[in-house]
Amino acid sequence: MKTILSVENLIKKYKNFKAVDDLSFDVKKGEILGLLGPNGSGKSTTINCILSLLKFESGKITIFGCEMRPDAYDIKKDIGVVFQEVAVFEELNVIDNIDYFCGLYIKDKEYRKKCIDDAIKLVGLEDFKKFYPKQLSGGLLRRLNIACGIAHKPKLVFLDEPTVAVDPQSRNNILDGIKKLRDNGATIIYTTHYMEEVEILCDRVIIIDKGKIIASGTGDELKELSKIEEKVTVEIDSLDEKILEEIKQFKNVDEATYNNGILFITYKKGKNNLSSLIDYLKKVDVHYDKIYSERPTLNDVFLYLTGKELRD
Amino acid sequence: MTVFKTFSQVLNKYKATVLMYTVMLVLFGGLNFKTSDNNVNFTASKPDVLIINEDENIGITKDFIDYLSEYTNIKDIENNEDSINDALFYRDVNYIIYIKPNFRESILSNSPNKDEQFKQLISSSDRTIVEIKTTGDYQASIADMLVNKYLHLADIYSNTFEDENEIINHIQKTLSLEVETELTSKVDTNTLSQVTFYYNFLSYSVLAGCVYVICLILSSFKNKEINKRTIISSMNYKSFNLKLLLSNCLFAIVLWLIYIILGFLLVGSIPTNYLIIYIINSFIFTICSVTIAFFISNLINNKNAINGIVNVVALGSSFLCGAFVPMEWLPDFVLKIAHVLPSYWYIKTNELLKGVEVFNSITLKPIITNMLVLIVFIIAFVVLTNIVTKLKLKK
Ligand SMILES: Nc1ncnc2c1ncn2[C@@H]1O[C@H](COP(=O)(O)OP(=O)(O)OP(=O)(O)O)[C@@H](O)[C@H]1O
Ligand SMILES: [Mg+2]
Numbered sequence: 169m170k171t172i173l174s175v176e177n178l179i180k181k182y183k184n185f186k187a188v189d190d191l192s193f194d195v196k197k198g199e200i201l202g203l204l205g206p207n208g209s210g211k212s213t214t215i216n217c218i219l220s221l222l223k224f225e226s227g228k229i230t231i232f233g234c235e236m237r238p239d240a241y242d243i244k245k246d247i248g249v250v251f252q253e254v255a256v257f258e259e260l261n262v263i264d265n266i267d268y269f270c271g272l273y274i275k276d277k278e279y280r281k282k283c284i285d286d287a288i289k290l291v292g293l294e295d296f297k298k299f300y301p302k303q304l305s306g307g308l309l310r311r312l313n314i315a316c317g318i319a320h321k322p323k324l325v326f327l328d329e330p331t332v333a334v335d336p337q338s339r340n341n342i343l344d345g346i347k348k349l350r351d352n353g354a355t356i357i358y359t360t361h362y363m364e365e366v367e368i369l370c371d372r373v374i375i376i377d378k379g380k381i382i383a384s385g386t387g388d389e390l391k392e393l394s395k396i397e398e399k400v401t402v403e404i405d406s407l408d409e410k411i412l413e414e415i416k417q418f419k420n421v422d423e424a425t426y427n428n429g430i431l432f433i434t435y436k437k438g439k440n441n442l443s444s445l446i447d448y449l450k451k452v453d454v455h456y457d458k459i460y461s462e463r464p465t466l467n468d469v470f471l472y473l474t475g476k477e478l479r480d
Numbered sequence: 481m482t483v484f485k486t487f488s489q490v491l492n493k494y495k496a497t498v499l500m501y502t503v504m505l506v507l508f509g510g511l512n513f514k515t516s517d518n519n520v521n522f523t524a525s526k527p528d529v530l531i532i533n534e535d536e537n538i539g540i541t542k543d544f545i546d547y548l549s550e551y552t553n554i555k556d557i558e559n560n561e562d563s564i565n566d567a568l569f570y571r572d573v574n575y576i577i578y579i580k581p582n583f584r585e586s587i588l589s590n591s592p593n594k595d596e597q598f599k600q601l602i603s604s605s606d607r608t609i610v611e612i613k614t615t616g617d618y619q620a621s622i623a624d625m626l627v628n629k630y631l632h633l634a635d636i637y638s639n640t641f642e643d644e645n646e647i648i649n650h651i652q653k654t655l656s657l658e659v660e661t662e663l664t665s666k667v668d669t670n671t672l673s674q675v676t677f678y679y680n681f682l683s684y685s686v687l688a689g690c691v692y693v694i695c696l697i698l699s700s701f702k703n704k705e706i707n708k709r710t711i712i713s714s715m716n717y718k719s720f721n722l723k724l725l726l727s728n729c730l731f732a733i734v735l736w737l738i739y740i741i742l743g744f745l746l747v748g749s750i751p752t753n754y755l756i757i758y759i760i761n762s763f764i765f766t767i768c769s770v771t772i773a774f775f776i777s778n779l780i781n782n783k784n785a786i787n788g789i790v791n792v793v794a795l796g797s798s799f800l801c802g803a804f805v806p807m808e809w810l811p812d813f814v815l816k817i818a819h820v821l822p823s824y825w826y827i828k829t830n831e832l833l834k835g836v837e838v839f840n841s842i843t844l845k846p847i848i849t850n851m852l853v854l855i856v857f858i859i860a861f862v863v864l865t866n867i868v869t870k871l872k873l874k875k
Contacts, residue, residue: 219712238711245714255705259493260486271482272713272720316709 170197171233172324172355173218178227180210180217180379187213188224189379195324195357200350202370203359204466206476210379211359212252215326219249231324245273248322248354252329254313256301262288262312263297266319273320287319290345307338314342318349325349325356331365343369363466375470382473387466394472396422396464398441402431402449403457411452418444431456482715483723490697491731497692498735501685505739508804509681510746527574527619528553530567535583543648544579544630547655551626568615575623578611587638587647618835621842629655672754675747676834679758680803680827682739686762687769687823688794689735694728694773695786702781729770736766753839757847758830764854765826771861772822778868797821807831822857825850 173195180188188210195201203211216222218229220238229236231243256265266284274280288294291311301309314330327346331339346369350356360366366373367387374384383390391397407426415431416424420438424431435441442461449456471477529552535541548554555573557563567573586609610627614620633654637647700706701724711717740759749755776789801823802810810818818824829850836843 221708221711239716241714241716244712247712249709249712251705251708253705255703255709257486257490257700257706259490259700264486264489268482268486269709269713271485272710272715275481 169199171195172197172231173357174228174230175214175218176228176230178214178217178224178229180213180222180224180227187379188217191227191376191379191381193374193381193384195355197355198350198353199371200346200356200358200369202366202373203357203376204361204363204366204373204470205359205376206361206470209376211376212328213379214376215249215328215357215359219247219326245320246323248318248320248325250314250317250325250327250330252332254301254309256309256312256316258301261298261300262293262304262315265301265312266315269316270319283319283321286321287315290318290348291315292341292345305335305338306333307335310334311338311342311345314345318354321352321354323354325354327356327358329360330358331360331362339365363470366466373466375466375473377470377474383469390466390469391464394464394469395436396434396468396472397437398435399462399464399468400433400435400442400445400459401462402433402445402459403429404431404454405429405457407431407454411454415445415448418448483720484727487697487701487724487727487731490700491693494693494696498689501689501692502738502742505678505681505685506742506746509678509685510742526551526553527623528555528572529623530555530557530564530573530576531579532559532576533579534581535579539584539644540587540634540648541579541584543651544583544634547630547652548577548626552623564613568613571615571617574615574617574619576613577623577627580609580611583609587634588644618837618843621840622838625838625840625842629658671747671750672834675743675750675754675758676830678743678747679762679830682743682762683765683801683823683826684794684798684803685739686732686736686766687772687798688790690732690766690769691773691776691793692786692790693731694770695777695780695789696783697728698724698774698777699781699783699786702777704781725774728774729767732766732770736763754833754836757833761826761829761833761847761851761854764851764858765822768822768826768854768858768861771858771865775861775865775868778865778872797823800824801827802831803827822854825853825857 171194175194176192178188178191179186191210191214193201203214205211213222217224217227218231218236220229220236220240231240232246234240234243236243257268260268263284266287267280270280270283270287274283288297291314293308293311293315296304296308299308301312304312310330310332314327317327318325330346331342334342343365346356346358358366358370370387372384372386373390375382375390383393385393404426406429412424412426412431415421415433420435420441422434422436424433426432433445442459446459467477529548531545531548531554533541533545537545552575555567557567557573564576568576610631612624612627614624630651633651634647637650641647641650701710710720740762743758772793776793780786780789797818798804800810800814801807801818801821802815803823807815807827815824829847832843832847832850836847
């Protein structure tokens, strides 16, 4: 598939601090690429460098097959960006805000009107067209922020943590909107530190820490990296120390802990882990309230790769 | 168009404040008009001149004396050093002219065929054909203007024509056209001081309006995040900045035009030559206000601070420079400080204009100088703004 964006050996320093450290990756046409990383890992800095908003020490950025430069207006016209911070005019209502930012790209009035309508529909702001930013809730404001960035129907869209501090309803709306953008043919780069979003949304994920790529691939590929394959949680009123020790000796068990009435077991590869546990608990006559098994998340992958949690 | 459209939409949000400054101008600048209604027509008063003719009173010398008699009050004072000095001291005369014995001969010998050495006599600044003593006041400047005018014409025509009568005829024709119009402009001094007050107050409304509106609008457009969106868009950033600059200038010019028209409606008419200078002066000041606003908006990006800044800059400088109270009421040290403020030079011009009775190089010179100072301010603010922008970019 066609490469839309390629980043080669990007290095960006603030004074002596390397915020982006020799980053390289490609983005293919029509995919949603997730940039996942904890706070301060260099996601926004990377995007700003790609967009020529920041000068960088070294590296090469190619978009649509051409080198990106501050005055590459031909490239810029097909790029849409939604920054982490909300950037709208507080003096303008929803429609006028979108109209302004769209107008920076599209001169034709009729076509622009259609674009604005589409954008409003996409983010679900139909009932708030005449509202001023001050009158919008945090979630709605984020949606407006997105509409302003993508109204001109860009082919390549950057979304920098568009769901930070957003209520679940707006979040779902935003995620749906992003999928729709992709379905309409856009290529999307999505940064976040919510791994749940990445798992729902992204075709491919790059995990960044301290400005370096520490892993990349599809969600499943990444989970392969982790030594854990299954997590089992059992709610038990009381548990004998001896039984816990015995569980730890089970086949495939990586770790087992018992705290505050919760028995938590992680398994390495292997089959029938849950059923053999249930059988065992029956045998030793331990009563439990609930028992459930989970697949590992990207957080576990991150924890495994860096030894720290993705979010603190 | 997008930039301009959004500019006017944002501007629309701040119209109440602009309206407030306008109402203040009408109320305070206009209220003053109604205080005195007795209009006095005024003709430039003739200077008192003493002529001491050492040449023969014939030909061009006679014509010169006749010309002076027509436009000045000729005084008769005993020709000795003491009484002449007394007359000057007590201002019995403003201007004393000694016509040297070689006056006529020198002018006539100035013909194209004559020696170079004679040509120098009339045109050079240290003339040997007349000698002058003056009180150096305004009346004296009128007399000086009259004398210079005549000698200048004499110089020109004696260079082109041989015949004395022909020279005299040409001089007379030209003078009757020029001097007449210059001296007989009737000025209603009352209206003039009212207009001056209006235009002085205008400096406050223009400066406050420009700084307030331009700073607010720029703080929106140049908000860090919004500016990022503009930079990554496909609109050429230089052309965006230019459009923004033009929109701001357009706003300021429209504001200025409205104030000029309001001035017309409120004051009635004053002679065109005065009006033109008031208008030019206020235009230069308006442009200066725009540059000040751009400079300030580069220093602060906080919307909440703008109101305070407007008060400090516009109210402060207008008060110090005499926009609300006449300059003469202000203490000397305040006026000294005010020299560093553009408003001072603008208001100074208005005040000078109020006292002008005749427009000539002497009365116009300080006015033009003040305008040039304003232009220097404009250049300075543009340069400063550029420096600040560059420094910020480096960061
Ligand atoms: N202007 C700056 N000057 C100095 N250091 C900076 C600057 N901007 C960012 N940094 C540093 O660079 C690193 C990367 O910042 P960046 O904003 O790219 O992180 P991020 O991954 O987007 O984080 P977040 O999830 O919080 O948005 C951080 O450690 C930050 O402190
Ligand atoms: Mg960020």
